[in-house]
Amino acid sequence: MNVNHTLKVLANEPQGAGRYLLVAEAPGLAHAARPGQFVHVRCTAGTVPLLRRPFSFYRLRPAAGAVEIYYQVVGSGTELLSRVPPGTTLSALGPLGRGFPLAPRARxxxxxxxxxxxxxxxxxxxxxxxxxxxxxxxxxxxxxxxxxxxxxxxxxxxxxxxxxxxxxxxxxxxxxxxxxxxxxxxxxxxxxxxxxxxxxxxxxxxxxxxxxxxxxxxxxxxxxxxxxxxxxxxxxxxxxxxxxxxxxxxxxxxxxxxxxxx
Structure with missing residues (x-):
C-alpha cells in the first residue's frame, strides 16, 4: 500500500559524472518497500517543480529506518534535488509499482x-x-x-x-x-x-x-x-x-x- 512519506535527508553526496547518492530517514518506507519498487519524490521542499520524479531504491535499510536513492542529474528536477542539503524534508509517495519476484528458496x-x-x-x-x-x-x-x-x-x-x-x-x-x-x-x-x-x-x-x-x-x-x-x-x-x-x-x-x- 502506497502512502505519502516524509524523507529526512541524511546525505546527498556527489558520486561523479553528475550522479548522486541520497540517503534519507524514512522508517515506514524502508519497512514497506521491496527491491524493484520505486518512490515518487517531490524534489524540493517547495512546490517547484510541480511534478514529482520517480526513483528506484538503491538500498533498503529497515533496521536503520533508511532508504538510499542513486540518481543522475538529467533535468531541472534532479538538478534541484542535487542541491538539497542534509536536514531537508521531502515528500515522497510510495512504495509504488511491482518489484522483483525473488524466489524465497532460490539457490x-x-x-x-x-x-x-x-x-x-x-x-x-x-x-x-x-x-x-x-x-x-x-x-x-x-x-x-x-x-x-x-x-x-x-x-x-x-x-x-x-x-x-x-x-x-x-x-x-x-x-x-x-x-x-x-x-x-x-x-x-x-x-x-x-x-x-x-x-x-x-x-x-x-x-x-x-x-x-x-x-x-x-x-x-x-x-x-x-x-x-x-x-x-x-x-x-x-x-x-x-x-x-x-x-x-x-x-x-x-x-x-x-x-x-x-
Missing part, C-alpha cells in the same frame, strides 16, 4: 545491469544474499567510473563481473559468453536485467534457452506514477495479442518474455 540468481540501471539490482542482490541465495552480477557501463553498485555488491558477497565500452569488454558476444556461464551454474533459479534493451534481449534469449524465468525492470518517464496519465505505457504480449501496460502500475518489473523489446 542462485543472475543480475545483469547497465549504467544507472544497475541501481535497483543492488537492492535485489542485497535481499537475495540476506536470504542465503548466491548472486552473480554482470554490470556494464561506458566507463569504469560509470559503473553502479559493483563494489558494494562484491563487498556484500556477490560474484561480480564488470564490462565497459572503454575497455572493449561490453560487446554482445563477450557479454553473452559471461551470461551463459552464469546461467549454467547449478541451481540458477532466476535472471533479472535493467538498464539496456540490448542486454535484455540477450538475457531473454539465453534464459529462455535454459528454461530459466527472467524479469526486466523498465525505465520510463512518468507523470503521475499512479497509472492515471499513461505517459509510461509500454507494449506487451498477451494471449489475446499485443497491448499496452503501465510501467508505474503494472511494472516496473515484468516477466521478460512479456515485454516487446523495441
Amino acid at each position: 542462485h540468481i543472475v543480475l545483469v545491469g547497465r549504467g544507472l540501471g544497475s541501481a535497483p539490482l543492488v537492492a535485489l542482490g542485497e535481499a537475495a544474499l540476506a536470504q542465503g541465495t548466491a548472486v552473480t552480477a554482470i554490470l556494464s557501463a561506458r566507463t569504469p567510473s560509470a559503473l553502479v553498485g559493483s563494489r558494494l555488491l562484491a563487498a556484500l558477497g556477490a560474484a561480480v563481473t564488470t564490462v565497459t565500452d572503454a575497455a572493449g569488454t561490453s560487446d554482445p558476444a563477450q557479454v553473452d559468453e559471461l551470461l551463459s556461464a552464469a546461467l549454467e551454474r547449478p541451481g540458477t533459479a532466476q535472471a533479472f536485467v535493467c538498464g539496456s534493451r540490448r542486454l535484455a534481449r540477450l538475457v531473454e534469449r539465453s534464459a529462455a534457452a535454459r528454461g530459466i524465468p527472467a524479469f526486466v525492470s523498465l525505465e520510463e518517464r512518468m507523470g503521475c506514477g499512479l497509472g492515471g496519465c499513461l505517459v509510461c505505457a509500454c507494449r506487451v504480449r498477451t494471449p489475446a495479442g499485443e497491448t499496452y501496460k503501465r510501467v508505474c502500475k503494472d511494472g516496473p518489473v515484468f516477466p521478460l518474455e512479456e515485454v516487446v523489446l523495441e
